Amino acid sequence: MLTPKLDHLIKQLQILPSVGQKSAQRMALQLLSKKRQQGINLAAALDIAMKEIIECRHCHSFSDDEICPICRDSRRDSSLLCVVESAADVMAIEQSGAYRGRYFVLGGHLSPIDGINADDLHIDELIARIKNEAISELIIATGSTIEGQTTAFFIHDAVCNHVTKITRLAQGIPMGGELEYIDSITLHQALQNRGSL
């Protein structure tokens, strides 16, 4: 028999990914007993983010303004374009620190079985962008799943006449990967694409 506002908070916290009843309860009680002001600040940040963050008009990543900080940044190489499935992928690549070009977020991958066709993604807009801009290299960084590969081939076929260099991320064994635990398709790719030491 919980007090209603606490009960409601515990239910609401469970919308967060991998937060169940027990974790939600622990979160709610810890905030209530020791971090009330921080809880209020979190509520405000959440409310503002949900209501005010929009999609960048240029790359479809998340942005506070019409054009996101990456698209606005004149120091980035605008002749490099990296196509990804989601804003989460943009964040992952940014955190690697290995890329200084621009991005384009498709908003998913092609998956006819789930009814996701080219019209549901920003593919037409991507093609238009490639035709209008002087892109020297298009990096198609969709996932290395069947759907991600299909999406990559689809985009390649649509734009291969408009951009000379189209690349995919290298496939191979991940850092810290123990050979015995790596699946055979990955090992096959890693062997085929082996480089000299």
Next chain:
Amino acid sequence: MLTPKLDHLIKQLQILPSVGQKSAQRMALQLLSKKRQQGINLAAALDIAMKEIIECRHCHSFSDDEICPICRDSRRDSSLLCVVESAADVMAIEQSGAYRGRYFVLGGHLSPIDGINADDLHIDELIARIKNEAISELIIATGSTIEGQTTAFFIHDAVCNHVTKITRLAQGIPMGGELEYIDSITLHQALQNRGSL
């Protein structure tokens, strides 16, 4: 290079227990892409809970009103009083479904090494309550840590002249516990307190 409101939300989410940079990022992106309205609802529930949940004047558990639902509930046995360290303990005991009496939340345990003495807990108030109410059994359900045990003995000594029956939770092997993984003090207790089958 993240858009500032998203960056702020990711930092704020990390005040939640066991939420680090990666989980916070995943939470923020999932809410933004698929659960905006639920995110707004969570923000509202959090804000209301942090600002409006108070301590029950009677038992010091969390409550929406001056007196919490358990203290208000006339069907509960008011001759049974269970003393716990925190509101989280009240929730755990309620979820066991094995108790129909009242509670009293101390607000912690005695720990002279951390400077927590009887004055920092609601011990005087507990003693006053025991003296004024007709308590038939006092269950001291503080933790089975050194501090929890010390707190239990302290309370026992202070009130043993005012209540005839003072009990502690049984100690023994937990449900599903494999003997070989149980510490020797617990096994010692479980053997000493063994019951007939």
